Amino acid sequence: MISIKNLTFKYSKTKELFKDLNLELEAGKICGLLGKNGAGKTTLLRNMTGLLFPTHGSVYVLGQDVSKRNPEIAKEIFYVQEEYELPAMSIDLYAKIYAPFYDRFDISNFKDLLEKFEVDYSMKTQNLSYGQKKKVQIAFALSTGVKLLIMDEPTNGLDIPSKAQFRKVVISSLREDQSIVISSHQVRDLSNLLDRVVIVEDGSVVLNEDVYDISSALLFRQIQGSNVPENALYHEMIPGGFLVVQPNEGVEQSQIDLEALFNAVVTSKDKVKSIFKNQNMNKDAQL
Amino acid sequence: MLNFNLKRLQALFYREFHFGYKPILKILTTVTTVIFLVHFAIRFLERNSGNFQGNDEINSTMIKFAIILFLGGFYYASIAFREFSNLSTRAEFLALPGSSLEKITIKWLYTNPIFILTTSLLVFILASLLMPAMDRFVGQEYVNEIFTSRIYWNLVGIYFILHSIFFFGSIAFNKTSWIKTVLAVMIIALVIAALNAVWFRIVWADMFDGLFHVAEVNKRTEFGVNHEDPADMWQIKFFIFAFKYLLAPVLWVASLFKLSEKEV
Numbered sequence: 001m002i003s004i005k006n007l008t009f010k011y012s013k014t015k016e017l018f019k020d021l022n023l024e025l026e027a028g029k030i031c032g033l034l035g036k037n038g039a040g041k042t043t044l045l046r047n048m049t050g051l052l053f054p055t056h057g058s059v060y061v062l063g064q065d066v067s068k069r070n071p072e073i074a075k076e077i078f079y080v081q082e083e084y085e086l087p088a089m090s091i092d093l094y095a096k097i098y099a100p101f102y103d104r105f106d107i108s109n110f111k112d113l114l115e116k117f118e119v120d121y122s123m124k125t126q127n128l129s130y131g132q133k134k135k136v137q138i139a140f141a142l143s144t145g146v147k148l149l150i151m152d153e154p155t156n157g158l159d160i161p162s163k164a165q166f167r168k169v170v171i172s173s174l175r176e177d178q179s180i181v182i183s184s185h186q187v188r189d190l191s192n193l194l195d196r197v198v199i200v201e202d203g204s205v206v207l208n209e210d211v212y213d214i215s216s217a218l219l220f221r222q223i224q225g226s227n228v229p230e231n232a233l234y235h236e237m238i239p240g241g242f243l244v245v246q247p248n249e250g251v252e253q254s255q256i257d258l259e260a261l262f263n264a265v266v267t268s269k270d271k272v273k274s275i276f277k278n279q280n281m282n283k284d285a286q287l
Numbered sequence: 288m289l290n291f292n293l294k295r296l297q298a299l300f301y302r303e304f305h306f307g308y309k310p311i312l313k314i315l316t317t318v319t320t321v322i323f324l325v326h327f328a329i330r331f332l333e334r335n336s337g338n339f340q341g342n343d344e345i346n347s348t349m350i351k352f353a354i355i356l357f358l359g360g361f362y363y364a365s366i367a368f369r370e371f372s373n374l375s376t377r378a379e380f381l382a383l384p385g386s387s388l389e390k391i392t393i394k395w396l397y398t399n400p401i402f403i404l405t406t407s408l409l410v411f412i413l414a415s416l417l418m419p420a421m422d423r424f425v426g427q428e429y430v431n432e433i434f435t436s437r438i439y440w441n442l443v444g445i446y447f448i449l450h451s452i453f454f455f456g457s458i459a460f461n462k463t464s465w466i467k468t469v470l471a472v473m474i475i476a477l478v479i480a481a482l483n484a485v486w487f488r489i490v491w492a493d494m495f496d497g498l499f500h501v502a503e504v505n506k507r508t509e510f511g512v513n514h515e516d517p518a519d520m521w522q523i524k525f526f527i528f529a530f531k532y533l534l535a536p537v538l539w540v541a542s543l544f545k546l547s548e549k550e551v
Binding site for chain 1: 288290294297298301305306373374375376378379381383384385386387389547548550551
C-alpha cells in the first residue's frame, strides 16, 4: 500500500527532517504514526499524500509515485488535516461539491455516520463547533471509500464520548482493501484501534511492528511496591507502584499501553530494536 | 500533470462555481449596478445644467466596461487560486483528485472567458436599461457598443492576453498576489527595459546616432538620421507579435508547471 524508500526530506534552509527513512505499510491495516512534537509526523503524512516532495528517495502509494499527483491515485487517498476550516455552506452542499471526486462515495453512509456523531445533516458548517466540523470531516473521509485514509490528529477537538465513537466508527467502516494511517500525539485516543504502530524519532523509523508482535515481545504491567525489575525498558510511577515495560520472556500477552510503549522506544531505542530483531529472526527461523 | 477527464472537470467546475464564481458574481453585479445608478442619478439631477455637452460622454459605456473588466478581471485572476493563501486550503486543493491541467483549465475558464462574458452581459443589460434614458437627458442617441464595436473587441483581446500575467501571479504568490504581481511586473519591465537599452546600444549602435537630435524629416518629427518609421522596424514588429501571440501561451504553460511543482 505505502512504500517509502530512502526518504530524505528537508525544508529549505533547515536541517534534514528525515534521512534515508524507509517504511512499508500493507493494505487493510490501521496504522498509528507516533512521534514527539516536531518529529515530522505531519511532514511524513504530507509526503505520503504528495503535498510535499522528497528531497531524495521516493514515496509510492498503490504502486505509484505520489509526487506525480496522478488523479487516479489521488482519488484513492483522502487526507484529514489537523487544522482545516470547512467552507461556509450547508453540509448537504459540501457533500454535493466534493462527493463527485470520489467514485465510491456513499451518501447514505455519510448521513449515517453524521447521525452516529450526533451532527445534523441539515446544518450549515458555519454554525458548527470545532469538534462538530471535525466530525463532518471524518464522516466525509470515511464515506469516500478511498483505499488510503490519512488522518492527522483526528481526535483533536473531539469530546470524550466522541473519541470512543470515533474508534467505533473507524473500526466498523474499514473495508479489507482499505488502510488508515493515523498520526496522533494523544496516544490514549488510539488504544484498541491500531493494527500496527510506527514510531518516528530523530528522522527515522525506530519502530514499525504489528500490535500482536509488540504484545508478544513486550510486557506491559503494573507492579506493586517499589521494586522495578532489572530488565525494565521503561518504568513510570503510578499510585501504589510502577507501570513497567519489559521484554516478554513468556507466552503471556498484555494490553499495550501506547504511551508507555512510546516512552520505552524513545528511552531504550537500541534495546527495543534488538528485542524485535531477535523476535523477527526467531519467526524467520520457525518458518 | 496532463491527465484530462470530463467527469473530474465537471466536478471541478461545480466546485469553482460555488467557491470562486458565485461570490465574484455578487460583487460584480453590485458594483456594476452602483456605477450605472450613480451615473444615472448624476445625469438625472443635472439634466438641465448643460454640463454634459461635448466629448466627455462619448463611449461612457465602454469606459465603464473597460474599468470593470480590467480592475475586476485582473483582481479576480490574481485570486483565481485563492486556496493558496491558507495552508490547509492549499493542501485541500492540491490533494483534490484532478490533474494540474484540469485545475488550470477550470480556473482559466472562470477568470477569463466566463468573466468576460459575465461582465459584458451585465454592462450590456444595465446599459440597455439605463443608457437610452440617460442619453436622452443630453439630447444624444444611445448606441450600444457591447459585442458590436471594434473598441469592445480590442479591450477583450487585451484582457485575454494580460489576464495570463495575473493568473500566473496567482499561482506564484500565495498571499496578496494582486499587489505582488503588479510589483513583479514593474520590476521585470524595468529590468527588461534596461537590458534592452544596453543590448540595442551595443548591437545597433548606428541607430542611436543623433538619437537626441530631433529633426523634422518629410514633415514628420523623427528620431535619428535616415531611420525608418518605428512601426516598420522588425524589432517592434516582433515585440507586438510576441505580446499578441506568445505572452499568454507561454504564461499558461508556465502556470501549468508552477502548479505541478507547488507544495503546501
